[in-house]
Amino acid sequence: MPIFIDRRLNPKDRSLSNRQRFLKRVHDDLKRSIGEQVKEGRICDVDASHSVPVPKRGADEPKFRNSAASGERHYILPGNHSFSAGDRIAKRPGGGQGADRAAGRGEDEDDFLFVLSRDEVLDLFFEDLELPDMVKLSLRETVTYKPHRAGFATSGTPSHINVARTLGNSLGRRIALRRPSEKEYQAIANEVTALEAEPRLSPPHRRRLTALRVELEVLERRRKRIAFLDPVDVRFNRFERLPLHNANAVMFCLMDVSASMGEREKDLAKRFFVLLHLFLKRRYDRINVVFIRHTDEAREVDEETFFFSKQSGGTVVSSALEEMQRIILDRYPSSTWNIYVAQASDGDNATGDSERCARLLRNELMKLIQYYAYVEIIDERESEIFGTTDNGTALWRAYRTVNGAVASFQMTRIAKPADIYPVFRKLFVKQTSASGQQLKG
Amino acid sequence: MARRATLLFDGSEWNFATLSRTYEAIEKIAVGELGLDVYPNQIEIISSEQMLDAYSSIGLPLMYQHWSFGKRFASESHRYRKGRAGLAYELVINSDPCITYLMEENTMAMQALVTAHAAFGHNHFFKNNYLFRQWTDASAILGYMDFAKKYIAKCEERHGLAAVEEILDSAHALMDQGLFHFRRPPRLSPAKVTERARERLEYEEQAHSDLWRTLPAPVGAVEIEEAEREALERKKSLHLPEENLLYFLEKHSLILEPWQREILRIVRVIAQYFYPQGQTKVMNEGCATFVHYKIVNRLFDQGRMSEGSMLELLASHANVVFQPSFDDPRFFGINPYALGFAMMGDIERIATQPTAEDREWFPDIAGNGDGMSTLMNAWENHRDESFILQYLSPALIRKFRLFHLSDRAVDGFCEVGSIHDERGYSSIRSGLARSYDPAAQRPDIQVVDVDLLGDRRLQLHHIVKNGILLEESQRDATLVHIRRLWGYGLCLTGIDASNGAELHTISLA
Numbered sequence: 013m014p015i016f017i018d019r020r021l022n023p024k025d026r027s028l029s030n031r032q033r034f035l036k037r038v039h040d041d042l043k044r045s046i047g048e049q050v051k052e053g054r055i056c057d058v059d060a061s062h063s064v065p066v067p068k069r070g071a072d073e074p075k076f077r078n079s080a081a082s083g084e085r086h087y088i089l090p091g092n093h094s095f096s097a098g099d100r101i102a103k104r105p106g107g108g109q110g111a112d113r114a115a116g117r118g119e120d121e122d123d124f125l126f127v128l129s130r131d132e133v134l135d136l137f138f139e140d141l142e143l144p145d146m147v148k149l150s151l152r153e154t155v156t157y158k159p160h161r162a163g164f165a166t167s168g169t170p171s172h173i174n175v176a177r178t179l180g181n182s183l184g185r186r187i188a189l190r191r192p193s194e195k196e197y198q199a200i201a202n203e204v205t206a207l208e209a210e211p212r213l214s215p216p217h218r219r220r221l222t223a224l225r226v227e228l229e230v231l232e233r234r235r236k237r238i239a240f241l242d243p244v245d246v247r248f249n250r251f252e253r254l255p256l257h258n259a260n261a262v263m264f265c266l267m268d269v270s271a272s273m274g275e276r277e278k279d280l281a282k283r284f285f286v287l288l289h290l291f292l293k294r295r296y297d298r299i300n301v302v303f304i305r306h307t308d309e310a311r312e313v314d315e316e317t318f319f320f321s322k323q324s325g326g327t328v329v330s331s332a333l334e335e336m337q338r339i340i341l342d343r344y345p346s347s348t349w350n351i352y353v354a355q356a357s358d359g360d361n362a363t364g365d366s367e368r369c370a371r372l373l374r375n376e377l378m379k380l381i382q383y384y385a386y387v388e389i390i391d392e393r394e395s396e397i398f399g400t401t402d403n404g405t406a407l408w409r410a411y412r413t414v415n416g417a418v419a420s421f422q423m424t425r426i427a428k429p430a431d432i433y434p435v436f437r438k439l440f441v442k443q444t445s446a447s448g449q450q451l452k453g
Numbered sequence: 454m455a456r457r458a459t460l461l462f463d464g465s466e467w468n469f470a471t472l473s474r475t476y477e478a479i480e481k482i483a484v485g486e487l488g489l490d491v492y493p494n495q496i497e498i499i500s501s502e503q504m505l506d507a508y509s510s511i512g513l514p515l516m517y518q519h520w521s522f523g524k525r526f527a528s529e530s531h532r533y534r535k536g537r538a539g540l541a542y543e544l545v546i547n548s549d550p551c552i553t554y555l556m557e558e559n560t561m562a563m564q565a566l567v568t569a570h571a572a573f574g575h576n577h578f579f580k581n582n583y584l585f586r587q588w589t590d591a592s593a594i595l596g597y598m599d600f601a602k603k604y605i606a607k608c609e610e611r612h613g614l615a616a617v618e619e620i621l622d623s624a625h626a627l628m629d630q631g632l633f634h635f636r637r638p639p640r641l642s643p644a645k646v647t648e649r650a651r652e653r654l655e656y657e658e659q660a661h662s663d664l665w666r667t668l669p670a671p672v673g674a675v676e677i678e679e680a681e682r683e684a685l686e687r688k689k690s691l692h693l694p695e696e697n698l699l700y701f702l703e704k705h706s707l708i709l710e711p712w713q714r715e716i717l718r719i720v721r722v723i724a725q726y727f728y729p730q731g732q733t734k735v736m737n738e739g740c741a742t743f744v745h746y747k748i749v750n751r752l753f754d755q756g757r758m759s760e761g762s763m764l765e766l767l768a769s770h771a772n773v774v775f776q777p778s779f780d781d782p783r784f785f786g787i788n789p790y791a792l793g794f795a796m797m798g799d800i801e802r803i804a805t806q807p808t809a810e811d812r813e814w815f816p817d818i819a820g821n822g823d824g825m826s827t828l829m830n831a832w833e834n835h836r837d838e839s840f841i842l843q844y845l846s847p848a849l850i851r852k853f854r855l856f857h858l859s860d861r862a863v864d865g866f867c868e869v870g871s872i873h874d875e876r877g878y879s880s881i882r883s884g885l886a887r888s889y890d891p892a893a894q895r896p897d898i899q900v901v902d903v904d905l906l907g908d909r910r911l912q913l914h915h916i917v918k919n920g921i922l923l924e925e926s927q928r929d930a931t932l933v934h935i936r937r938l939w940g941y942g943l944c945l946t947g948i949d950a951s952n953g954a955e956l957h958t959i960s961l962a
Contacts, residue, residue, distance in 0.1 A: 014476055014494035014572065015550070016469055019503060020557055027506045027526045033618075034523030071524050074930035075626050076896040076915075076923055083921030084861045088885040090787060091778020092856040092872055099869040101858075126527050127534075 035132065038071050042128065046136045050286060051279055054315050058286050059293055062133050063125040137286070159251040168248030181245035191238040192231040200228050261296035261382075262344045263288060266332045266355040269305040269323050273358055277389045278319060281356035284387050284432050288354045291436065296350065302339060306332035308362070312339065327360045329407060330368045337377060346380040353384045359405035366410035373411075378418045385435045386411055386423040461757045465560035472496070472555075475565045476572070482751045483573040487744065487825060491576040492551040492591065496568070499554050505530050507544055507554060511727070514546060515598040517605040517719075519621050542769075545571035547579040547730070549591040562762035563769065569748040574741025581833045582736070584729035594726060601719040604650065608712050620713050623934035624699060624720035630898050631699030631721040632728050653711045694899040694914070697721070698935065701900045707909070708940030717938070731891050732836040739793020740832050746770060746794070776853065787885075792853075796840075799849050800828055810847055837889035845882045847873075855881050862920075896923055898945075911935070911943035918950045929959070936961050 035042065045064040049057075095101075128136075164177055207213065207221045265285045267273070273281075292299050303318040304310050307325035310332040336353070344351060361369070378384065388408055404425075414421050424435040461478055462471040476496070483489045499507070509525035510516035542563055544554040553571040555564055579585050609617045624631070695701045702709070703717040730737070749766050752758045776791035777783040801824030803811045812819045818827050831840060850873045857870035857880060870884075871877030887893055897916040904910060913935075915923060928945070936943055947956035 014473070014496050016472060017495065017497045018469075019497045019499045019554075022503070027509065027523060029518055030510075030520060030523030030526060032523070033518065033520035033614075034527065037520045071520070072930065073521055073622075073625060074927045074934065075629055076898055076931050077927045078894075078896055078921045079924040080862075082862050083917075084859065084919045085921070086870070086884055086888070087858045087860065088787070088855050088881055088888060089779035089858055090776055090853040090855055091780065091784075092854040093778075093780075095856055095869045095872060097869055097871050097874075097877065100866040101869070102866050103860075103864075125531055127531060 034071065038126075042126075043136050043139065046128075046133060050137060051282060058133070058137060059130065059290055060133070061130050062128050064128055065125055134290075158254060160254045161249060162252035163250050164247045165250040166247065168250070172248040172251075174247045174249050177247035178241070178245050181247065182241050185242065185245060186238065186240070189238045190234075191240075192234055197228075197231050197235065200224055200231065204228060260298045260300070260348065261292050261350040261352060262300040262302060263292055264336050264339075264351070264353040265301060265303045265318065266336065266353065266357075267303075267305050267318065268307070268327055268329070268332075268357040268360065269318075269321075270307045270327045270360065271322070271324055272327075272360055273389075277356075277358060280389050280426060280429065280432070281387070282319060283429055284356055284385075284426070284435075285354050287432060287436060288352060288385065292352060300344075302336075304332050304335050304339075306335070310335035326362055327357075328365050329357065329361045330365050330372060333369055333372050333377060337372070340377075340380055351381045353381055355384070355386045357386075357388060357407065359388045359390070359407050361405065361407040363406070366406040369407065370410040370414050373414045373421070374417055378414070378421060382420065384418075384421045386421075387432065387435055388423070388425045390425050390427050392427040459757070460759055461565070461752070462561045462762070463759060465562065467559070467561035467564050471561055472564060472568075475561075476568055478752060478755075478757055479565065479569050479573065479748055482748050483569070483577075483744065486751065487747060488829070489573055489577040489744065490580055491573055492549045492580050494572045494576065495550040495552045496572060497552060497554050498557055500557050501533075502530075504544065504554065504556055505533065511723070512544060512546065513594075513598055513723075514552065515595065515602050517602045517621075519625070520618070521625060543567040543571045545575045546594075547575075547585060547589060547591055547726075548594050551576040551579060551591075560765065562758070562765045565752070565758070565762075566745055566749060566766050566769065570741045570745035573748065574744035575737060577744065578733070578737050578740045578832055581829070582729070582733060582836075583834055584733060584836050588729050589726050597722065601723070604715060604719065608716065612712065617716070619937070620716050621720070623937050624717050626931045626934040627698050627702075627938075628720060628724045629895055631697060631717075631724040633697050633700070633725065634892050650711075650715055653715075693903075694901045696897070696899050698898065698900060698913075699724070702935070702938045705903075706939050707905075709938065728891075729836075732838070732889075735789045735793040735796070735837045735889065736832065736835060736840050737793070738789045739795075739797045740828075742770075742774060742790050742794040743797035743828070778854070795849055795852065796844055797828060799846055800824065800831060800844055803827075803846060808848070814846060815844075838886045841889060842883060842886035845885065847878045850878055850881055855885065857881050857884050893918070909941040911939050911941065913943060913945040915945055915947045916950050917947045917956055920949075922947065922956075932959065932961050 042064055046062065049062060049064070164174060204221065204224050207217060207224070210217070213221065263285075267278075267281055289299065289301065301315070303313050303315055305313055305318055305323070306327075306329065307323050308328040308331065309325070312335065313321075332355075340346065340351060373384070388405070408423075408425075411421075411423050415423055422435045422437075424431065426432050426435075461475045476494075484491070505526060507514065509529055510522045516522065542556060542559055546552040546554075551572065553568070553576075555567055559567065579591060585591070605617060605621075699717050699721040703714045703721065706714075709717070749758070749763070749770075753763045774788070774791045774794045776788045800818070803815055803819050804821050804824040804827045807815070807819035821827060831844060835843065854873055856872040857877065858867050859870050860867045871880045873881070897918070899914050899916070900911060901914045902912040932943065932945060942960065942962045944958055944960040946958045948954070949956055
């Protein structure tokens, strides 16, 4: 008789620590890959698990190996169809690799795809955004649930017992099974006691006492057999976890695509948009993303065009705001949609247009919009000059006035990924303190 | 045959009652009828994730932690999830008691097959084959792994993850060069090993005095003292040339701390433990497959297995012993299950129903009438190379349509040497046998000299056979690992095996 051992119940993820060690080892490569995927992929894809190629370099395990490109080898192979001794078979171009593979000795250790979980992806993505932990946590959090009453159940925790229901059931059962009531029992018991107290009993009384005693015993047996409260009577309040009601949100991405926006600027802008998207995804069931790019005229485009195609021309920021206003009035009435705007630009604007933008925002748009985040992407060298002072481009100065007047308008200058977060700070503070206060729909 | 017996199980669901009923029926056949001799069995049920885990840590139930196992796990589980690779149905560990892992996803019929295959086939082979008997110590391995795991965890705690990882990386790079091919390693005794390690560390701690560090070093004194010690060591002789690089580094490296030497030793011991498995793949799998085939058929004949289950098992058996031909996209070398199973069946046939050809090729076994004991004898006394050289019959060469192909890197063509005909049989047989000799396949690197009194340069030779050189980038990266363990410069010289000429030299300062 062998020993059988059921190991299935052993703690899972024995390999987790090995996995973490491996992740640590290839950390830089993974981060670069994730960065590239975020750059190339769609904004809403960041929030999912990713397959990441792990380059051979990072996780190489070298050992002495025979090189395929030298020397003489002998193979014994099965399945000869038509060869006879002395036949020569031309090698495929590409050297000895064909033969090597055919002999089954080619070690295939190319880059392999490594699936990172959503959390691991977000970790890598957040790394140089320098988000506060609280914010990271709230971005990670999936749908929130709230328990709602939903009828009764026959099982549950004692704290959920529904007393009225339980006693009602008990009463019904007692009546149906004709359990002698306390009153009935007491009456007979009293009579027995009274009779027993009599000093002398007449024969009819004595007979009566014997009958009563028998009856009392029967009643007692019945009462014992039919419990006052039986497990079948017990009812619990049942709760169902319902996801919190979330409404729709639309996110506008506005970006200046004139020639001054280079690769670095677009990469930063993208991270900025991704962050807002992640945030919205936590709060809303459905998010529409609208991409508006502009030079001196604005157009709604798809994500691909938004990030990758080039357009030349001047820069008129108000054109984008007008386009957005048109789309809002057209498709996203502010009564049913939460509207979020993220605008990225390098601060260039046509002379005189900045004032117009500020006016437009102050007087019309900000009434419709939940939150407006503006980032001005500047050169890293400029960040020291501009970091503290209020002066800057015309657009920046004009937006400062809006910022002063409307609380939900936030702006910042960014030169590196870590600068992005402050523009959203308000957003997250609001969420953590009073969640859902501004939900519409 | 009349169906007197009742079915052992019905349907595909299994539970512990059917498992143990089936085990007993199988044991009766394996031990009683086939006469197998096995270690006591311990059968463990695991989930598919645990299975992946087990084979990413080279198939041992206890293993220290290292990132490379995480990497292997990730790539295995990725391949598995994409459906590119199936999972092994079973994993068996050469230990006493012999541990067999069964996957919970298997059907009951598969569990029966796997029990017969692993718990009896492999188990018998482990217990009886001379290589395993001589080179591994089944009763000590689990204890040793337990020690290794704890020891390395303790080192990590004491010296930091990074330091331990560095040593393990280097040791893993030299794992293939951490074997004794000819000298048998001493038996393990985990208790003694632990004791020794503990004593070493304790001594080190006691002998350590921070005062020594503050002494001003007299000029040249350190060198002289070191030189004396080296001279002594040299007198003891370094046993050069030494093929076991890990052993050499563990014993003679001047820069390693005691715990680092212990880690090298652990890696070396594990490499050595797996050494017989690499040399007996065909025989081991052949033996296990042959045994499960016999047992399952016998169960069916006894009426203890339903036709449905039998059909399922035959289908999976056929998959296991399938050998695609060389030009098939599925071809990845000769399938050890296919070759092994075919050879076992063939030996039985030669013993019981020999042809005239067999009598000529195998005069001492042909027609001896006892297939099973002929097989037992073969299982006990051979490894793949000698087994094939001894038992591959012309009939099988024809069946597999084997041919010999030689491939010289400089030529633009491959040449067919011999085929399955009268003239080719023996050259194919010896050629195939040679391809199963790990010593012939593995790069042969040896420590030949080191001048401990001088520059302490480690002289390594690579014996180049058939002009096959080392892959350069890998070679250089591995040399860096040796450099890390040795601490001083080294050089690797390629020596042509045929004429002793020096082909090239790589130096690392």
